[in-house]
Amino acid sequence: ENILDRSRMAPKTPIKNEPVDLSKQKGCTPERNPMTPVKLIDRPQPDPWTPTANLKMLVSAASPDMRDREKKKELFRPIENSDQSDTPDSLQYDMIEDSMGDEFEKQRPSRKQKSLGLLCQKFLARYPSYPLSTEKTTISLDEVAAVLGVERRRIYDIVNVLESLQLVSRVAKNQYCWHGRHNLSQTLKVLQDVGELQYGELMTFLQHKEQDLEYRFRDQKKETLPDSQDSPLLDFSEPDCTSASANSRKDKSLRIMSQKFVMLFLVSKTKIVTLDIAAKILIEETQDTVDHSKFKSKVRRLYDIANVLTSLGLIKKVHVTEERGRKPAFKWIGPAEFPARTGNFSPSSNPLPGTQRGACANGKQKFSRHASFNFTQPCEGTRRKVNSEPSSPDLERPACVVNSDEHGCKMINLAAVCSQKVEEDNSSARNPSISSPLSHLPVPGDSDFCVTPLPQAVFPVVQTDVPSLSLPNSISGQALHPSTPALNKTENEKPALLPSQPFLCFPSSSVFMWCGSLQENNLKETLPTAGDVGNRSAEAQTAVPAAACQKRSSHQLTAASAPADEEEPASKKQNVEESDVPLSLVVPKKPFESPKAEATPGSVGTSAEHLEDFHPDLASPVAPEATDKECTKPLDSQKQEECSQNKGLGEPSQGEEHISKENGSQPFLPQYLYVQPTAGLSNFNFLFSANQAPGGISLAASPLPSVSVPCVMVPAAALASFPLFCSPAVISPLSSVPDGSFSAASSTNFSVSGLAPATPVLIGTTAVVTPKVSPTPSVDPQQPAQPALHLSPVFARSCAAVKLEPPVCGGHPVTLLKLQQPSSAPLTPKSIRPACHEAFFKTPGSLGDPVCWKKNEGNQTRSASSVQRRLEISSTSAD
C-alpha cells in the first residue's frame, strides 16, 4: 500500500515545500541533493519521479485540473524524472495502474499519503542503508522537512525512532548524522540483551509456563510491579557529560519507548507483540491504573513508532487472536537473535548510543568521529576506533546504564506478550527462515565490523559483551578484527595500537579459518537465512541465486523483480528492506564482512556471500563478488601461505571440507570458509568453519597470546549457545596444526600454530579493537557487569563454559569474569571504567607483545589480554 501511496503522494504532499526543493534541485539538476551531503539517494522522492509518474505528470499537466502548485512541481519533476527514471519498481507499478485515477487523489492527498510511515520511507530513501565510510552524512532537519514537505515536527518523530536504533545520531541542533544500518544489528543485539535482562528472565520463565501464566501475569501485572522503568532502559544518553538535567523529559518517550518496543520483539518468542500489551508494558506506572487516556496516548505513540519501524522493515503489522478477538499487533521481521540469549549481557555495556544526545555536546568530536567511523565499514570502524582511541572523545557515550530491575513487572507483561498467540498474519510472514534463522547468526562479528561510529563505539564493546559470558566474547571480537588490523597495517594506522588490541593482524593476505560455533543444525538454519540474504545480494549482483533459495524466493521475488534493489535499499520497499535486514544480520555473523564491505559498496551482499560459502550454491552465485572468488582461489595458491588447509579451500565449500577433515571428527564443524577478498584491505582471506566449537572459541580466544590458533576449540557445549565465538577462536589462521592442544576440545579446527610463523599475527581480543575508543571501553565494563548482575543464567553458563575450558584457558576466563563483575556491579559506567583500568593494566604485558600474541602460550594471556584491552580501552577513552 505504501508504495502505491507514495507514488500518489508525491504529487501532493510537497506542495508547500516542494517548490523550494524544486528550485534547489533545479539548480543542481536532478541530483541536486548537492546541498545535502547525502546525495546518495536520488530516489528519495522517487515517488514523483518514476517514469510513470512522469506520465502522470504530463497528463495532469495537460488537464486543466491540475493544481497550480502541482504544476510547478510537475514541471520540474519531469526533468528530474529523466534522471531518476530508474526509480523503484514498485512505484512504477503503482504509477501505471494508478495513472489514470491518480489525479483525483493527487488533489486530495489522503491521509495515507501523509502517513508517517510513508514519510519515513521517503526519508530513508534519501540515505543509503550502508553509507560508505567516508561519507558521513549530515541531516539537516529543516532541509529534510522542506524536501519532504512536512513540518519539522514529523521529522522529529522519525528521527527519534531512528536514533533509538542508532541509525542516526544527533550531532547538533537541527543536525543529525546518518549512520545507516551498519550498526543496526549491534544495536539490536544490545537491545535484545537489555531486553532480556529486563524482561527476559520473566519471559523465559513465563514462556515455559506458557500462556496460562501469561494471562495470569497480565492480571497480576497490575498488582505487581510498579516498574521504575521510567529510567530509560538503555540509556544511551550519556550519563556523564551532559548534565543530568537533560534527562527530564527527553529521555523518555519516543526514543526510549521505541527501544523498549523493539526489545519486546526481540525478547518475545513469537516475535509478535500486540499494541495493547506493549502499551501496558511501556506504561511506566503500574499498568492497572493506567487511565484509559494514558493508555490511549501510549498506543498512539506506539503507532508512530511502529510506522517508522515498519518503514525500516523491522516489523510488520499483523493481527493476533487472543481470548476475545483479534487485536492489532506487530511482528518482528527484522533480524532476530544475534548472539542470543546465551550471553547477552554484554550489550548493556554499550548500550545504545542513541539517546545520548546531550552529552557533552561534543558535537564536534562526535562529528569527526562519526565521520571516520561511520562509514567505514565495520572493519575499518573497528580499526579506527583503535586509532581513534587516543582521541578519546568518545567517552561521551559512556556506556549506558541499563537499569533493569523492574524486570518483574515487565517480565510479566512480556510473558503475556510472548504467550500471545498470533494469528499469523499470513503464511508468508511466518517464514521461519527469516526470523529464526537469522537468530542463529551470531553477530559477534558484526558488532566488530559494524563498529561504527563513535557513538556506536559502544557496539564494539557490545560485541565483546556477547561473548562476555565467557571469554569467548573477547575472542570473537578478535576474530573479527583481524581483518581490521590488517587494514591498519596497510593503512599505516598504528600498528602499535593494534598490538595492544586483540585482533590478529595478518599481513596482507592471509587466510583465516573460522570455526563456527554454530551447530550444524543451527548452521543449517542459519544458512538458509544467510542464503536468503546472500541470495538477495547475489541476485542483485547477479541473477544467479534464485534457485538456491527457495525460501526467499517469495520475498525475493520482489527483489528479484527489481534488480535494482540493491541500489535502492532504503528507498522503499519493505520487501527489499526485509531482505536487507536479514542481510545485516548475516553480516554480523561473519565478522569479516566488513572488510569486504569496505571494498565493495554492497557490503551487505558480501556478508551474505560469506555465509553462502557454506552452501555451494550460494557461494558460487554470490560470485558477484568476483573479488571474493578471486580471493578465495587465489588464496589457495597465493595467500594462504599458511593455509595448507586452504588449498582445498580453493572453494569455499571445499574449504569447509578441509576443515572438517582437520577436525576430522567433528561433523558439524566445518561450516564454511570465509575468504576475505582483499578487496579493500590488504587481502585477507578467511576461512570459517561453521562448527560449533564455539565453546572452544571462547576460551581460545582469550588466550590470544598464543595465537596459536588452536585455541579455539572450546568444547562447544558451553559456547554453543554463542555462535559468535567461533570466529574468534577461529581466527587462528591457518591452522595447520591442529590442534594439538586444544583441539582436544573437539572442534578444534585450526591449528594456528602454523600461522604464527607464517605471518605475524596479532591477536586481540575482541575488545581490542575498540580499545581505545572510549566508547567501547565503557561497554566492556558493562558487559562484565551485566553478567554479574544478571544473572545467573548467563553467568552460570559462562561458568560452565569456563569449566569446560579449563583445560585450555580455564582459569583465565574466570578471572575475567570476575573482573568484569566488579564493574558490573556498579553498573554505572563510570565506576566500571575505573575497574577496568585496573584490570586492564594488570594484564597488559601480554597484550603488548606482538610476539606474544603470535606464540603465546597462553590462553590465559590471551584472555587476560583481551580483558585488559577492554579495560584499557575503556580507560583510555575515559581518560
Place this chain on the structure above:
DNA sequence: CGATCCCGCCACATT
C-alpha cells in the same frame, strides 16, 4: 464504530 494516526498546540529544553 473501532483502529489509525495526522496535526499542531504548547510545554519544556536549549541557545
Place this chain on the structure above:
DNA sequence: AATGTGGCGGGATCG
C-alpha cells in the same frame, strides 16, 4: 526571549 524539541491528545480518516 527566541528557537529547538517533542509530549500529547483532539479529532479526522480509514476500514
